[in-house]
Amino acid sequence: AQTVTQSQPEMSVQEAETVTLSCTYDTSESDYYLFWYKQPPSRQMILVIRQEAYKQQNATENRFSVNFQKAAKSFSLKISDSQLGDAAMYFCAYSTGTASKLTFGTGTRLQVTL
Amino acid sequence: GAGVSQSPSNKVTEKGKDVELRCDPISGHTALYWYRQRLGQGLEFLIYFQGNSAPDKSGLPSDRFSAERTGESVSTLTIQRTQQEDSAVYLCASSSSGGGQPQHFGDGTRLSIL
Numbered sequence: 001a002q003t004v005t006q007s008q009p010e011m012s013v014q015e016a017e018t019v020t021l022s023c024t025y026d027t028s029e030s031d032y033y034l035f036w037y038k039q040p041p042s043r044q045m046i047l048v049i050r051q052e053a054y055k056q057q058n059a060t061e062n063r064f065s066v067n068f069q070k071a072a073k074s075f076s077l078k079i080s081d082s083q084l085g086d087a088a089m090y091f092c093a094y095s096t097g098t099a100s101k102l103t104f105g106t107g108t109r110l111q112v113t114l
Numbered sequence: 115g116a117g118v119s120q121s122p123s124n125k126v127t128e129k130g131k132d133v134e135l136r137c138d139p140i141s142g143h144t145a146l147y148w149y150r151q152r153l154g155q156g157l158e159f160l161i162y163f164q165g166n167s168a169p170d171k172s173g174l175p176s177d178r179f180s181a182e183r184t185g186e187s188v189s190t191l192t193i194q195r196t197q198q199e200d201s202a203v204y205l206c207a208s209s210s211s212g213g214g215q216p217q218h219f220g221d222g223t224r225l226s227i228l
Binding site: 043097 | 145147149155156157158159162164170173203205207209212213214215216217218219220221222224
């Protein structure tokens with residue numbers, strides 16, 4: 001079975017600094033997708049970034065980028081120039097090309113301080 | 115609508131009662147998912163609908179849980195004879211198709227069983 005592990009229950013970063021959230025996963029599939037979702041207190045899940053496993057290039061979305069290490073099964077999220085609005089729970093998630101359901105990690109709570 | 119709409123936003127009911135939760139997906143999205151999020155935890159997959167194919171019910175925790183979707187429209191998740199452990203936020207998501215496409219989430223229904 002596929003599993004997603006987020007080993008950092010909580011992280012803190014100062015405004016304007018950079019922070020990296022860790023995620024590892026376990027799969028025997030070759031065709032899969034990885035995601036980072038953000039969940040603020042409003043509880044809506046917001047897609048931050050998506051990575052297709054067959055693409056070697058790391059995905060980027062403005063201040064958000066990933067470090068995708070396929071052999072190591074690692075998918076970390078880097079947030080640059082952190083803003084107060086980045087404070088939220090961040091979930092790493094996985095799906096395959098055939099089984100579309102998302103498997104989520106347990107989340108990392110990110111605090112942003114002044 | 116512009117996004118995934120869920121109703122009610124909050125539901126409080128007594129143990130043993132039946133509840134029905136509704137999800138209206140983004141127009142044109144063929145795939146629809148239900149997830150459950152217990153307090154302080156990640157999301158657990160419940161059920162997945164893709165077009166007119168048979169749904170993937172592999173995540174339903176017991177036979178008290180069922181869901182329906184007609185075509186590519188509204189879905190309802192029904193929980194019969196509710197138990198206290200059913201208390202959670204129930205999140206619905208839709209995507210343009212299956213197979214790793216980004217899932218767009220609603221705001222969820224917070225279900226509290228007294």
